[in-house]
Amino acid sequence: MPSLDFDGDYGRSYRKSIQDSIPGHDVLHEIARAAIRSTSSDAQQVLVVGPGPGDELPELLNACGDAALTVLEPSELMLEQCRKTVADHPGSGRCRLHLSTLNEALNDELKGARFDLVVCHNVLHLLPNAEQNAMLRELTQCTADGGVLLLSAYSEAENSESQREVFQVAWQRLIDRGVPDDRLEKIRDSRNKVVFSLDASRLAVALEQAGWRAPLQLYQGLFIRLWLCRAEGQAEAASAET
Ligand SMILES: C[S@@+](CC[C@H](N)C(=O)[O-])C[C@H]1O[C@@H](n2cnc3c(N)ncnc32)[C@H](O)[C@@H]1O
Numbered sequence: 001m002p003s004l005d006f007d008g009d010y011g012r013s014y015r016k017s018i019q020d021s022i023p024g025h026d027v028l029h030e031i032a033r034a035a036i037r038s039t040s041s042d043a044q045q046v047l048v049v050g051p052g053p054g055d056e057l058p059e060l061l062n063a064c065g066d067a068a069l070t071v072l073e074p075s076e077l078m079l080e081q082c083r084k085t086v087a088d089h090p091g092s093g094r095c096r097l098h099l100s101t102l103n104e105a106l107n108d109e110l111k112g113a114r115f116d117l118v119v120c121h122n123v124l125h126l127l128p129n130a131e132q133n134a135m136l137r138e139l140t141q142c143t144a145d146g147g148v149l150l151l152s153a154y155s156e157a158e159n160s161e162s163q164r165e166v167f168q169v170a171w172q173r174l175i176d177r178g179v180p181d182d183r184l185e186k187i188r189d190s191r192n193k194v195v196f197s198l199d200a201s202r203l204a205v206a207l208e209q210a211g212w213r214a215p216l217q218l219y220q221g222l223f224i225r226l227w228l229c230r231a232e233g234q235a236e237a238a239s240a241e242t
Pocket of ligand 1: 050053078101103104
């Protein structure tokens, strides 16, 4: 199965190309930061899964001023960029960078670890459905009780007519941005081969299986969504309200 080459040309041009392929990438991260500040600024242990070049890390260190950050990134090139991104930050000493996938780390150095905040932006859609489900289980298992999981992913509308219309607008947006024809074709061809929808209903089922409340969708830019998920069950939530 083809995959994006984060250690090659795709990785080298990531910061520019992601602005095309993820509509509202900056806005998504701006809202994610606000969600972190409003829910988890007192977090002590934070896990970041797949930060790419790490542009989200300096603000995360600012937002969670007492936290130790554990960062998992399987691409050497991306991890090296993360290192550079945090190098001059006064909190860089609170940041531990690991060359690893989530699955590898949870079976090794992070076995049994629990985090107050887990952040995973735009990683799950790189995996086919069965692997997405496995990663969702791992993400919920490593979030501490009462903690927060912040997730974003490519996520299609479940009604095919709506999705068709979203695609037409998304396509026009790429043309308006001047994306060349060969890249347009690559993006069109990546669906269900390189990029896989994380459907909102499947996320809800995964959280329900973990005993969590339904996810709260904070943002949607065409087919990209951001969710806030709380590691807290329906029963606990109901008793807190009374
Ligand atoms: C599309 S980039 C997202 C980067 C950043 N979070 C963002 O929102 O721009 C996906 C990143 O996830 C990493 N990745 C892929 N599979 C992973 C896994 N199983 N565990 C952790 N990271 C993974 C890739 O190497 C890549 O750097």
